[in-house]
Amino acid sequence: MTGMDTQEHQIDLGHLMAFDPLHHFPSPPTSREELVKECLQKGTVLVQLIADALFNLPSTEDIDGPLVKLPPPMTRLPREKHLPKPKPPTKWELFAKAKGIKNRKKDKIVYDEQTGTWKRRHGYDRVNDDKDIPIIEAKMTDEPGEDPFVKRQAEKKKRVEKHEKNRLQNLKQAAKVGALPSHIQLAATALPITGTQAAPKKASKNELQDIASMAAAATASGGKFDKKLVGEKPEKHKGKYRKFLPVVEGTGIGSQEKQQTEKVLNRLISKNSHEILNVDKAINMYNVKKEKKRKNQRGKDSSTSSKLKPKKQLQKKSLKKGGSSKKGKSK
Amino acid sequence: MYFKLRLGLAVYTLHKSFQSFLLQTLPFGLKSKLIMLKIKTPKSGKAKREIEKRAPKLVESGKKTLILQGTKTSNVLNAVLTEIYHLKKDSAVRYTRKNENIRPFESGGETSLEFFSLKTDCSIFVFGSHSKKRPDNLVIGRTYDHHIYDLVEVGVENFKSMESFTYDKKLSPKVGSKPFIAFIGEGFESVDELKHLKEVLLDLLRGEVVENLNLAGLDHAYICTAVSSNRVFFTHCAMRLKKSGTIVPRMELVEVGPSMDLVVRRHRLPNDSVRKEAMKTAKEQPKKKVKNVSQDVIQGKVGKIYVPDQQVGSVALPYKAKGLKRERREAKMKHETNDRAPKKQKENSE
Numbered sequence: 056m057t058g059m060d061t062q063e064h065q066i067d068l069g070h071l072m073a074f075d076p077l078h079h080f081p082s083p084p085t086s087r088e089e090l091v092k093e094c095l096q097k098g099t100v101l102v103q104l105i106a107d108a109l110f111n112l113p114s115t116e117d118i119d120g121p122l123v124k125l126p127p128p129m130t131r132l133p134r135e136k137h138l139p140k141p142k143p144p145t146k147w148e149l150f151a152k153a154k155g156i157k158n159r160k161k162d163k164i165v166y167d168e169q170t171g172t173w174k175r176r177h178g179y180d181r182v183n184d185d186k187d188i189p190i191i192e193a194k195m196t197d198e199p200g201e202d203p204f205v206k207r208q209a210e211k212k213k214r215v216e217k218h219e220k221n222r223l224q225n226l227k228q229a230a231k232v233g234a235l236p237s238h239i240q241l242a243a244t245a246l247p248i249t250g251t252q253a254a255p256k257k258a259s260k261n262e263l264q265d266i267a268s269m270a271a272a273a274t275a276s277g278g279k280f281d282k283k284l285v286g287e288k289p290e291k292h293k294g295k296y297r298k299f300l301p302v303v304e305g306t307g308i309g310s311q312e313k314q315q316t317e318k319v320l321n322r323l324i325s326k327n328s329h330e331i332l333n334v335d336k337a338i339n340m341y342n343v344k345k346e347k348k349r350k351n352q353r354g355k356d357s358s359t360s361s362k363l364k365p366k367k368q369l370q371k372k373s374l375k376k377g378g379s380s381k382k383g384k385s386k
Numbered sequence: 387m388y389f390k391l392r393l394g395l396a397v398y399t400l401h402k403s404f405q406s407f408l409l410q411t412l413p414f415g416l417k418s419k420l421i422m423l424k425i426k427t428p429k430s431g432k433a434k435r436e437i438e439k440r441a442p443k444l445v446e447s448g449k450k451t452l453i454l455q456g457t458k459t460s461n462v463l464n465a466v467l468t469e470i471y472h473l474k475k476d477s478a479v480r481y482t483r484k485n486e487n488i489r490p491f492e493s494g495g496e497t498s499l500e501f502f503s504l505k506t507d508c509s510i511f512v513f514g515s516h517s518k519k520r521p522d523n524l525v526i527g528r529t530y531d532h533h534i535y536d537l538v539e540v541g542v543e544n545f546k547s548m549e550s551f552t553y554d555k556k557l558s559p560k561v562g563s564k565p566f567i568a569f570i571g572e573g574f575e576s577v578d579e580l581k582h583l584k585e586v587l588l589d590l591l592r593g594e595v596v597e598n599l600n601l602a603g604l605d606h607a608y609i610c611t612a613v614s615s616n617r618v619f620f621t622h623c624a625m626r627l628k629k630s631g632t633i634v635p636r637m638e639l640v641e642v643g644p645s646m647d648l649v650v651r652r653h654r655l656p657n658d659s660v661r662k663e664a665m666k667t668a669k670e671q672p673k674k675k676v677k678n679v680s681q682d683v684i685q686g687k688v689g690k691i692y693v694p695d696q697q698v699g700s701v702a703l704p705y706k707a708k709g710l711k712r713e714r715r716e717a718k719m720k721h722e723t724n725d726r727a728p729k730k731q732k733e734n735s736e
Contacts, residue, residue, distance in 0.1 A: 070592050072567040074584075076575045080613055087544070094570065094619055095639050098609035101568040102625065103637045110601065110634040120602025132589050133656070133664035135449050135509035136442035137531050223425060237441030238434045240426040 066105055068112075069128025073101040140234040145225040185211065264288045440507045444668040448594040449528075452508035454481035456488055456515030463514045463522050465547050469644040470512055472548070473622070475561045477593070479506045488513060490525045491652060496534050504532045510590055520651065526586050530664045536656040538579075538586050540618075541649040548643050557624040557640055559606035564593050566604070566625070571612025579650045580612055587620075607639060613647075621645035 065074040078097060114121040144152070151158075165182045167174045174182045191203040229235050258266070268290045272278035283289075300311050307313075428434040453471050455463070471480045481502070489495025490513055499511060509532075513525040520541065527537040559565075567588060573580045591608050604625060611619045622643030627635035656664070678690040 069595075070567065070588060071564060072569070072588060072592075074569040074574065076572055078570050078611075079572055080611075090613065090619065091621070091641070091645070094609055094611045094621065095623070095641065097570045097611070098568045098607065098623065099637055099639050101570065102566050102607050102639065105566055105568075106604075106637055107634050109599075114601065117600065120600050123599050123601055125597055125599050128595075130585075130588065131665055131667070132585065133528065133530060133535060133661065134446055134666070135528075135530065136446070137663065138666060138668055139442045139444060223423060226425060227423065238428055238437045241423045242426045244422045244424040 064101065064104055066108060067129045068105070068108055068126050070130060071105055071109070072130070073105050075101055140232060142229055142234045142236070143232050145228075146221065265291055444671065446595070448477055448592070449510050449589065450506065450508040451478040451590065452481065452502055452506055452511040453478055454483075454485060454488070454502070454511065454513055456513065457484050457486050458516045459484075459514055460516040460522055462542060462545050463516050463524075466522070466524065466542050466545055466644065466646065467512065467514050469548055472561075473643065474593075477562075479508055490527055490534070490537050491539070491654065499527070500529065500532050500534065503529045512590075523651070524648075526590060528586065528589060530656075530660060533660075535660060535664060536582070536586070537652075537654040538583050538650065539652040540583070541651055543647040543649060545646040546644065551641055551643070553624065553640050553642055557605070557626060558642065559624050560603070562593070563603050563605055564596065564599060565591060566607035567591055568607060568609050569612075570609070571618075573612030573615055573618075574610075577612075577615050579616065579653050580618065582653050582655060583618065583648070583650055584610070606642070609639070616650045618648045618650070619645075620648055 063075070063077045065076065066072070067074075075097065109123065112123045112125075114123045116122070150156075161176060163175055164173045165176050166172075167182050169187065174180060176182055185204075185207055188204075188207075191207075193203075197203070226235060226239060226241060230241055235241070265288070268288055271281060271287075272290060274281065278290075300315065304310055304312065428437060451470075451474050453467050455467060459467075467480070471478050485498060487495060488498045490499065499513070503509065503511065509529045511525075511527050511529070513527070515523050515525075517523070520539075522542040522545075523539060524542055525537055525539045528535045569584055571580075574584045575581065587608075587610060604627075607623050607625055609619075609621050609623060613619050621641060622645065623639040624642040626638040626640060628638055630636040655661075678692075680688050680690075682688045
């Protein structure tokens with residue numbers, strides 16, 4: 056009903072289009088105004104034809120004017136996007152179909168036996184909430200020392216994880232076919248680093264706060280005059296980054312200058328600086344070991360002949376102590 | 387790329403081409419750990435609605451147009467592009483920057499266009515450029531699934547802008563109304579390029595696809611005349627409906643809008659396979675069941691209306707009842723005498 060072939064004019068009412076394929080322009084075309092006039096004339100004729108067909112359609116009265124139901128267009132134009140693909144059935148749907156399980160409609164409000172009121176099935180103040188259970192009776196199969204409430208929560212968590220995993224699998228299947236629901240995107244959370252399977256570690260909240268406070272101090276005035284937001288942590292390492300020695304200080308064992316120069320010298324002269332081996336400590340340990348050995352030996356000997364012990368030990372010990380200390384520091 | 391196997395666990399560094407091969411040979415547990423996927427859903431209802439608007443639908447409505455330009459444009463071309471934008475104000479996006487790397491007819495120069503089409507959700511684009519070889523060039527193209535479907539290149543000559551026409555301002559057409567489109571000339575049927583141009587122009591000019599049309603809102607028409615085998619005279623007119631004897635009013639066209647000569651230069655038809663896929667129509671959907679309506683043999687069409695319970699007593703009144711005011715005032719006075727001394731001086735003076 057949309058193509059009216061009067062005088063070979065093609066009318067597509069769905070698009071409000073008219074086409075006159077028979078018009079032949081005399082060549083060469085005359086002046087511009089003539090051309091325009093002729094085009095307008097022909098155009099008027101065509102438009103009139105469309106209007107004829109249009110106004111003869113059954114119309115309903117509306118507030119703004121007569122409303123007309125347009126027929127579907129005749130000329131087919133290409134789509135802009137592909138046809139939406141039907142979703143593949145999920146694993147549960149396949150199983151339910153195979154077993155013949157029908158979906159039963161559930162009510163939103165359910166009668167709660169415990170309180171004797173009508174409560175909703177899901178959400179706030181629901182029917183069979185875990186936290187409403189006051190007592191769980193112990194069964195013979197229960198292990199002593201196991202908290203049944205915690206156990207229930209853990210089981211629920213596991214169930215929820217399993218559901219999430221199944222949902223992800225279903226979506227992956229749909230994505231393979233190309234029928235992923237439009238509002239869902241599957242994003243890769245962590246791409247494996249070549250060589251390892253470990254995911255890059257996520258920065259914790261505290262780490263992020265530290266880094267944020269460091270970044271906040273990266274202004275021209277060192278972050279001194281910025282207003283701190285609520286909840287922002289103060290800087291962990293504020294103020295001085297270099298420690299200078301006091302100008303006036305006495306010499307002696309505890310003098311910081313001496314310690315500083317010693318440290319530097321030890322590092323420079325690598326023969327005496329062992330970063331892994333602490334020479335003093337090693338010497339002490341060696342001496343102590345040796346002493347103990349001697350003690351034991353002497354003890355063994357003394358168990359056989361205790362009276363013949365010379366008093367050399369004490370002297371030797373003191374000598375050794377002095378000697379060892381000198382050895383450590385002289386070089 | 388090498389891989390070393392250790393104790394049944396595969397530790398490897400991959401080249402991309404090997405990844406698919408290995409995926410098939412790996413044990414299942416490792417396969418799932420390779421790429422950890424997360425389901426991302428929009429967090430707000432508004433975002434969700436926007437995404438659903440862009441999703442592919444069974445029945446499609448009007449296409450959005452993207453109007454942009456290349457490295458060099460002339461005055462004429464600028465005017466043409468702005469006027470096309472004004473004609474399609476609601477369903478067009480105008481980019482005003484110069485885009486160097488867009489060359490629609492070259493194989494590499496389409497990526498930017500496809501990206502823009504994806505970002506703005508536009509499936510027709512009008513790309514204007516000006517060069518010595520092709521002065522005042524317009525490339526009108528369509529996309530399918532955000533890939534280039536087909537292109538038509540036309541040159542603009544004898545352009546007359548909207549401002550140059552004088553007419554009674556009351557006739558000026560409103561933005562967004564459905565236009566009449568008329569094609570005149572045998573060229574549109576005989577010449578390949580003009581046939582293609584006709585299809586593209588129809589797609590560009592038609593506007594929203596609607597089922598119900600309000601006859602009072604018809605006010606403009608586009609007239610395209612094939613003057614010769616490569617030249618089309620395009621003009622835009624407002625319509626005046628005059629009373630005639632019958633229901634059908636008499637049409638009068640008044641030239642309003644831009645008028646130009648389009649000279650077809652090049653064109654690219656779509657691939658056959660892509661064309662087949664794009665022309666596919668959806669099967670007729672089974673009509674949706676209307677709820678609460680049933681057919682009765684005696685009474686005919688019967689409908690059910692459910693009226694919720696009206697809580698007559700507990701509805702909040704929009705105005706304060708006079709009695710209530712008096713009550714509160716009396717209560718206040720009683721409280722004053724019993725409980726506390728008046729706080730403000732004003733009350734005493736009253």
